[in-house]
Amino acid sequence: MNAEYGRPTAAELVAAAAEFLEGDVREATGGQVNFHARVAANALRIVERELLAPVESGVRAGLAGLGFADEAGLAAAIRAGELDGRDDELVSCMRALVRHRLAVAHPGYDDE
Structure with a gap:
């Protein structure tokens, strides 16, 4: 969370x-x-989760x-x-990216 501007933070607002x-x-x-x-x-709840959710290490590792x-x-490289x-590496990375996005956009989806 970035509290660079003090409180309330963007996520709190x-x-x-x-x-x-x-x-x-x-x-009403x-x-x-x-x-x-x-x-x-x-x-707004999706935005809040985006502000609070750090990029998962699996996502960073997959991209790196x-x-x-x-x-x-x-x-751009895919296009x-x-x-x-490099299908296996790409699929693994894409799965991590999709899981991370779903955790923000639709929490609990992975549990369904």
Whole structure:
């Protein structure tokens, strides 16, 4: 978590906005506004988890093992065909990336 700017942190601000939408707004509304408040709260919860979730060591190791510092470099190499023939390494890295993203976007999905 980056507390570079003091408190409240970005994650705390996002959490407070999500709580407001989940509580006050949803309790005071119905229909389409209630639904949109729920969607907005869910989006804010994803942002909150992104802010709080460090990149897993498996993701970093997978990228480094393939010779990349980030996903953008990996994606460019895949498009250019630079990783052809390294399927096992690539699949392992991609699985780690997908697991990490799912943990942020849809916690518990791996448990289902």
